[in-house]
Amino acid sequence: MKKTFWAASALLAVLVSCGGPSAFENSGEYPDIFPDYVGVTVPEGMAELRFQMADGRAFKAETTREGDVQWVTVKAWEKGARTGTAYKPFPIYISQDAIDPYIAYRLIEPGYESWHDISICQRDLSGFRESRIVDNRANNKGCINCHTFYGGDPQKMLFHARGAGGGTVFVSGDEVKLINLAAIGPGKQGTYPAWHPGGRYIAFSSNTTRQVFTLADDQPIEVYDTASDIILMDLQTDSVYLCPALTGEAVLETFPAWSEDGGTLYYCAAENPGEIISQRGKVHYKLMSIGFENGAFTGEPQVVWADSTGSASFPRVRDGKLLFTRSGFGTFPIWHREADLYMLDLSGGEVSAVEELNSPEADSYHSWSSNGKWVVFSSRRLDGRYTRLYLAHYRGDGHFDKPFLLPQEDPAENQLRVKSYNLPEFLTAPSPSRQKETAKLFAR
Amino acid sequence: MKAKKFLIPAVLFVAVFCAAWALQRYTLVFMEATGLFLWTPDWLRETFSECRPVSHFVAGFLVQFYAVPALGALITAALVTLVFVSLSTLLSRLGLLPHRLVAVLAAVAVWVVAAFQPDNSLLVSATLYSLAAAGLSLLLKKKELRERPVWESWAAIGIILLGGILLAVLPKIRETERMAQVQLCARNGQWSKVLKAATPEACRKDSRLMPYAFLALSGEGQLGDRLFHYPVTGPQDFDREGDLSQEGYLFNSLLYEKLGSPNEALHNLFQFSCHLPHGLSHLSLYQMIRYNMEAGNYTLVRKYADILRHNPRSSHMARQVLDRVAGLPDERRDTLGHSSAKARVFSKNRPDFNLAQLELSGVSTSLGMDRFLAYLLLNADLPGFANTTSRLIWTSGKIPVHYQEALLLAGVDGESAGASAQLQEKFADFLSALQAQDNEKVKALTEGTYWAYYLMLQDRVAEEMLGRIPPHEDWPVN
Numbered sequence: 001m002k003k004t005f006w007a008a009s010a011l012l013a014v015l016v017s018c019g020g021p022s023a024f025e026n027s028g029e030y031p032d033i034f035p036d037y038v039g040v041t042v043p044e045g046m047a048e049l050r051f052q053m054a055d056g057r058a059f060k061a062e063t064t065r066e067g068d069v070q071w072v073t074v075k076a077w078e079k080g081a082r083t084g085t086a087y088k089p090f091p092i093y094i095s096q097d098a099i100d101p102y103i104a105y106r107l108i109e110p111g112y113e114s115w116h117d118i119s120i121c122q123r124d125l126s127g128f129r130e131s132r133i134v135d136n137r138a139n140n141k142g143c144i145n146c147h148t149f150y151g152g153d154p155q156k157m158l159f160h161a162r163g164a165g166g167g168t169v170f171v172s173g174d175e176v177k178l179i180n181l182a183a184i185g186p187g188k189q190g191t192y193p194a195w196h197p198g199g200r201y202i203a204f205s206s207n208t209t210r211q212v213f214t215l216a217d218d219q220p221i222e223v224y225d226t227a228s229d230i231i232l233m234d235l236q237t238d239s240v241y242l243c244p245a246l247t248g249e250a251v252l253e254t255f256p257a258w259s260e261d262g263g264t265l266y267y268c269a270a271e272n273p274g275e276i277i278s279q280r281g282k283v284h285y286k287l288m289s290i291g292f293e294n295g296a297f298t299g300e301p302q303v304v305w306a307d308s309t310g311s312a313s314f315p316r317v318r319d320g321k322l323l324f325t326r327s328g329f330g331t332f333p334i335w336h337r338e339a340d341l342y343m344l345d346l347s348g349g350e351v352s353a354v355e356e357l358n359s360p361e362a363d364s365y366h367s368w369s370s371n372g373k374w375v376v377f378s379s380r381r382l383d384g385r386y387t388r389l390y391l392a393h394y395r396g397d398g399h400f401d402k403p404f405l406l407p408q409e410d411p412a413e414n415q416l417r418v419k420s421y422n423l424p425e426f427l428t429a430p431s432p433s434r435q436k437e438t439a440k441l442f443a444r
Numbered sequence: 445m446k447a448k449k450f451l452i453p454a455v456l457f458v459a460v461f462c463a464a465w466a467l468q469r470y471t472l473v474f475m476e477a478t479g480l481f482l483w484t485p486d487w488l489r490e491t492f493s494e495c496r497p498v499s500h501f502v503a504g505f506l507v508q509f510y511a512v513p514a515l516g517a518l519i520t521a522a523l524v525t526l527v528f529v530s531l532s533t534l535l536s537r538l539g540l541l542p543h544r545l546v547a548v549l550a551a552v553a554v555w556v557v558a559a560f561q562p563d564n565s566l567l568v569s570a571t572l573y574s575l576a577a578a579g580l581s582l583l584l585k586k587k588e589l590r591e592r593p594v595w596e597s598w599a600a601i602g603i604i605l606l607g608g609i610l611l612a613v614l615p616k617i618r619e620t621e622r623m624a625q626v627q628l629c630a631r632n633g634q635w636s637k638v639l640k641a642a643t644p645e646a647c648r649k650d651s652r653l654m655p656y657a658f659l660a661l662s663g664e665g666q667l668g669d670r671l672f673h674y675p676v677t678g679p680q681d682f683d684r685e686g687d688l689s690q691e692g693y694l695f696n697s698l699l700y701e702k703l704g705s706p707n708e709a710l711h712n713l714f715q716f717s718c719h720l721p722h723g724l725s726h727l728s729l730y731q732m733i734r735y736n737m738e739a740g741n742y743t744l745v746r747k748y749a750d751i752l753r754h755n756p757r758s759s760h761m762a763r764q765v766l767d768r769v770a771g772l773p774d775e776r777r778d779t780l781g782h783s784s785a786k787a788r789v790f791s792k793n794r795p796d797f798n799l800a801q802l803e804l805s806g807v808s809t810s811l812g813m814d815r816f817l818a819y820l821l822l823n824a825d826l827p828g829f830a831n832t833t834s835r836l837i838w839t840s841g842k843i844p845v846h847y848q849e850a851l852l853l854a855g856v857d858g859e860s861a862g863a864s865a866q867l868q869e870k871f872a873d874f875l876s877a878l879q880a881q882d883n884e885k886v887k888a889l890t891e892g893t894y895w896a897y898y899l900m901l902q903d904r905v906a907e908e909m910l911g912r913i914p915p916h917e918d919w920p921v922n
Contacts (some may be wrong), residue, residue: 216704
């Protein structure tokens with residue numbers, strides 16, 4: 001009898017503590033939650049935006065939907081407290097602009113020279129399921145990077161798999177092949193790829209990349225290129241070509257990106273100062289363009305944007321707008337805290353910072369969804385080192401709605417994961433695993 | 445009868461506990477340092493994608509307690525005893541005789557072989573397999589076994605003692621223990637313990653100890669007096685720069701921590717972690733917290749402490765850290781990348797270069813100066829050494845002995861070199877013996893001095909010039 005009493009009392013105590021206090025003081029403020037989902041805009045059908053109180057307090061949340069706005073009412077309390085705080089309901093705006101159902105990204109420790117585990121993963125945006133497309137167990141722990149899909153189609157993708165016997169892995173449907181680009185054509189390795197909208201060509205930059213480590217500076221790593229050119233691959237003939245206008249030691253060309261009609265290649269270029277590391281503060285990459293027709297580059301390179309105090313990376317064009325990353329100097333913005341996203345209006349030439357997306361930490365790689373209504377971009381705003389993915393709705397006229405952190409099943413995972421998310425790209429459908437086929441290429 | 449039944453497992457448990465506690469305590473602590481158990485989705489996902497997930501999970505869970513040597517020894521003893529009890533049950537059910545003797549032999553074999561491993565996974569796997577086999581054997585009908593003869597117990601105890609002796613004498617196990625002791629004591633700044641383990645004799649057998657010994661000598665303020673008592677053959681023995689192994693990176697993270705460069709300490713720590721099964725370890729997390737704390741990067745301190753909070757043993761400590769840094773803003777200054785653009789201090793795989801770079805950036809430590817002087821000596825840069833020391837003020841009031849020897853060799857007069865009359869006399873004798881080509885006398889006079897190192901280097905350069913050995917590019921001998 002006594003035992004039963006104590007058991008019942010304990011159960012009651014647990015139930016009471018789970019339910020929280022019965023009295024709440026109203027607050028006129030929005031709750032301080034992590035991740036900050038107050039006032040963000042999400043696509044219809046997006047995975048639930050799970051959050052926690054930023055200060056770790058217990059809480060309960062109730063949601064109600066009014067049209068395209070979801071109102072979230074949060075009540076929070078200290079454990080064991082008799083009263084809590086009822087916050088002003090905050091809105092989550094729901095956009096009817098569709099978003100591609102998946103995103104692909106690379107997970108890697110934000111390390112220095114070596115790595116432990118690298119994987120190219122995909123995430124279903126309507127839920128929390130993450131799966132691996134391929135990881136570096138396939139190529140004997142070598143590096144895998146620069147995954148790219150043709151128009152977001154998972155059936156046509158490529159990625160580099162480095163290490164002994166490495167090269168570029170091309171996937172087309174069920175066919176998976178490995179090509180060492182340096183072994184064909186002009187003998188240059190491919191680095192950053194851009195798939196032509198027609199599907200037949202891929203422009204690669206071919207970079208000789210180095211890095212240095214600072215002994216006593218806030219920025220621990222500087223990554224730079226000592227040489228870089230742009231090469232063109234014809235997938236129909238598996239051949240690689242050089243373009244005289246895009247090669248040469250005097251200029252560093254990198255980050256190719258096609259216009260939507262495929263008639264223009266945008267890229268970044270800087271004068272090569274020779275001894276880069278001592279001169280790196282003066283290395284400012286411009287945005288350039290060159291025509292493309294019938295499988296050949298035409299005309300002379302044109303300067304699209306240049307700034308003696310800034311450097312451009314990752315141009316991405318959609319509907320006459322060019323989104324790019326601007327850092328103080330150099331070519332590897334993720335280690336630059338000042339790196340921000342900028343938008344260039346290709347018709348008028350106006351450039352402005354996309355304030356809605358930027359933060360005091362590095363905001364860097366970005367991709368447009370296939371309909372140009374959403375962007376996914378990488379940012380180090382949470383802690384300055386581990387890159388996380390944010391999605392934002394494009395309102396038009398160069399403006400975005402407030403971005404939201406890719407939601408996780410447990411919001412704490414945003415902090416607990418000790419890997420960075422690299423190169424986010426939208427996918428129009430889920431990708432099958434390419435692990436076995438890739439492993440076979442390296443088992444030979 | 446009942447007491448007799450428990451005799452062998454009791455002796456085995458006590459013996460393993462005592463041996464592990466006395467002979468492997470640092471090895472066990474080091475296992476905890478390089479192991480990882482986190483109750484986080486990523487850790488669980490990675491662990492359960494391994495080929496033996498249960499074994500990995502249990503091994504990871506147990507290893508966190510190895511930080512306390514007595515607990516580590518207790519767990520080791522319990523596991524070995526469980527192997528014995530399980531195998532004994534299995535064999536008795538199968539009717540194989542003498543089941544206890546065979547079981548004790550197998551358990552001791554597992555114990556000794558596991559002592560060679562860098563982690564506890566083999567011991568845990570063996571225990572789990574034995575338990576599973578014993579569990580299955582319980583389905584068999586119990587067999588009547590004959591009374592155990594007395595000699596069987598004595599033989600079993602003999603086997604257990606043999607296991608303990610093997611742990612005490614097998615060189616590989618002793619080396620592992622000594623290395624772990626040196627690494628852990630150095631990390632805790634217990635320099636006298638490091639020097640006690642990394643003696644010149646021990647360094648002759650295992651040169652990996654030498655960089656730790658030199659760090660400890662600096663810590664004790666004795667580098668300039670004792671450096672050449674050690675079998676140092678060049679700058680490569682002095683540190684582990686360019687050593688791409690797990691041990692090399694671990695040493696360098698410690699070195700740069702002591703030199704006041706959290707950036708390089710973190711760099712080497714990340715590199716060290718890449719060699720580990722989860723790309724991270726308890727030690728990595730502790731050190732990341734420490735280095736980021738030193739760098740004033742409290743956001744990352746909070747992140748790593750938050751992760752460590754998911755380790756049952758370190759949870760309390762992690763919470764303390766979180767309380768300590770709650771609300772602290774980061775001390776990083778460069779939000780616009782301007783100072784980064786001007787930063788000139790980059791690391792290279794050259795320690796002397798890195799030391800100079802640190803000095804350029806205003807990071808100055810007595811360890812850095814100590815090591816800079818040592819590099820000058822090891823590179824036989826006597827003019828550079830004399831020039832540098834002429835501008836130093838010796839706080840101890842006395843120039844270290846090796847420095848006196850080097851200064852005499854550089855042609856500095858005895859008084860300026862701070863050399864005693866006895867040392868000056870010894871130097872004169874050395875020069876005379878050298879001129880007379882009296883090798884025996886030269887050897888006797890120079891043993892444990894900088895002069896011996898310098899001569900060895902000159903001989904080597906001569907050998908190189910004669911083409912007898914390949915040239916060594918890093919020795920700019922004057």
